[in-house]
Amino acid sequence: MNEEKKRRKFLKQIAGLGVLGLAAVGTIAGGEVLLEKEKVRLRPPGAVEEHHFLALCIKCGQCLQVCPYDSILLEDIDNPAALGTAYIDPDRRGCYLCKALPCILACPSGALEHEVAEDVHKVHMGVAVVANEEACLALHNKPVPPSERDLIFEHTKVLTPAERRAKKVYNIPNPSEKRQLQIDLLKKVESYVGKPCTICADLCPYPEKEEAIGMVAKGDGFVPEIRQKCVGCGACVELCPTDVLKVIPRATWEEVYKKA
Ligand code: SF4
Ligand code: SF4
Ligand code: SF4
Numbered sequence: 001m002n003e004e005k006k007r008r009k010f011l012k013q014i015a016g017l018g019v020l021g022l023a024a025v026g027t028i029a030g031g032e033v034l035l036e037k038e039k040v041r042l043r044p045p046g047a048v049e050e051h052h053f054l055a056l057c058i059k060c061g062q063c064l065q066v067c068p069y070d071s072i073l074l075e076d077i078d079n080p081a082a083l084g085t086a087y088i089d090p091d092r093r094g095c096y097l098c099k100a101l102p103c104i105l106a107c108p109s110g111a112l113e114h115e116v117a118e119d120v121h122k123v124h125m126g127v128a129v130v131a132n133e134e135a136c137l138a139l140h141n142k143p144v145p146p147s148e149r150d151l152i153f154e155h156t157k158v159l160t161p162a163e164r165r166a167k168k169v170y171n172i173p174n175p176s177e178k179r180q181l182q183i184d185l186l187k188k189v190e191s192y193v194g195k196p197c198t199i200c201a202d203l204c205p206y207p208e209k210e211e212a213i214g215m216v217a218k219g220d221g222f223v224p225e226i227r228q229k230c231v232g233c234g235a236c237v238e239l240c241p242t243d244v245l246k247v248i249p250r251a252t253w254e255e256v257y258k259k260a
Contacts, residue, residue: 034248034256037126041079041087042234042249044072045095045123046104046116050250056111059084063103063112068178069185070157071095072103086111088125090234090247093155096185097123097205097233120207126232127253128213130224131246137197138215138222144192144199148241152189155238156182189239200224200236200245228253 040050044063047053063086064072071093075082088095097120104117116122130136137144153159153167158179163169169183185203192199198215201224206212211229213236215222224236224245234247248256 034251037251038246038248040249041075041082041085042090042125042232042247044086044088044103044112045097045101045125045231045233046107046112046114047086047125048111048113053111054082054085056109057085058109058111059086060108061086062106062108066102066106068098068102068181069093069096070182088234090237091243092238094234094236094238095125095205096181096235097207097231120231121229123231123233124250124252125234126247126249127251127256128226128230128232128234128236128245128247129256130226130244132242132244133223135242136221136223136244137242138224139218141196141221143194144197144241146193148199149186149190149193151241152186152239156186158182197241198222199239199241203235203239205233205235206231226253226257228257 043050043053044067048056059074061074064074071088072086073089073092075085075087077083099120101117101120101123104112104114107114133139150167153164158176159169159182169186172179175183188203189199201209201213201215204213206229208229210227212227213230214225214227216225230253232247232249232251237245237247
C-alpha cells in the first residue's frame with residue numbers, strides 16, 4: 001500500500017472509531033491536521049516545537065548514548081532534511097519515561113528542554129490512538145501468542161547472540177543496569193504469553209497509568225481506551241502484539257478525542 005493510501009486508511013480507521021472529535025463533527029480539516037502530525041517523527045521526551053527542534057538538534061547522539069532502553073535513533077539518509085536528528089520509532093521501541101529522564105539531561109543544545117526532566121508529568125510527545133481495534137486480542141478473548149515474546153527478544157538489544165538464538169535469557173553475574181532493565185521488561189511481556197492480553201494498559205510507564213490508558217468492556221471482550229494523561233511515549237505501541245495502537249506525534253488528547 002502506498003503512503004497516501006496508508007494515511008487515508010488510518011484517517012478512516014480513527015474517524016470510524018469515533019476517536020477523532022473534529023472529524024466526528026464533520027470538519028475533516030481537523031482530521032487533516034492530525035494526518036499532517038502523523039507524518040512527523042516522534043521525538044524524544046522534552047523535544048521543543050518541531051521547527052526549533054530541527055534547528056537546535058546538533059545530532060550529537062548524547063541522548064541515544066544514555067537511553068537505557070535503546071529507544072532513540074538518529075535519522076539516516078532516508079530523511080535528508082532531518083539527517084542525524086534524534087527520533088523514536090515506537091513500532092520498534094517506545095520510550096519508557098525513565099526516572100530523571102536521562103536523555104533530556106544529556107542534551108547539550110536545548111533541543112530537549114531540561115525543565116521537562118524535573119517532572120515526568122511535563123512530558124508531551126504526542127497521543128496514542130486505537131487505530132485498529134478489530135485486531136485487539138482482548139476484544140476477541142484470544143491469548144497472547146508466543147510470537148509476541150519473540151518480537152520483544154528482537155527489540156531487546158542487550159541480549160547476547162546466543163540468548164537471541166535460544167530465545168532464552170541467561171543469568172550473568174553483575175548485569176549492567178541497562179541489561180537488567182531491558183530483561184525485566186522482556187520478562188514482564190513473557191509472563192503474558194498464553195494468557196489474556198492487557199499488556200498495553202498494564203505496561204504503560206506513565207506513573208498514574210490508569211489516567212493514561214485502561215481496558216473497557218466492549219461486546220464480549222475488552223478494548224483499550226486512551227485517556228487524557230497519555231503522553232504519547234509509544235510503549236503501548238511497541239508492546240501490543242497485534243499493532244492495534246499508534247501514536248500521533250505532537251497531537252494533544254483534546255485534538256484527537258474531545259467532541260466539539
Ligand atoms: S526517557 Fe528513558 S527510555 Fe525514554 S528516551 Fe529518555 S532515556 Fe530513553
Ligand atoms: S542530545 Fe540533543 S542535540 Fe544531541 S542528538 Fe539528542 S536531541 Fe539532538
Ligand atoms: S497510553 Fe501509556 S504507554 Fe501508551 S502512549 Fe500513552 S502514556 Fe505511553
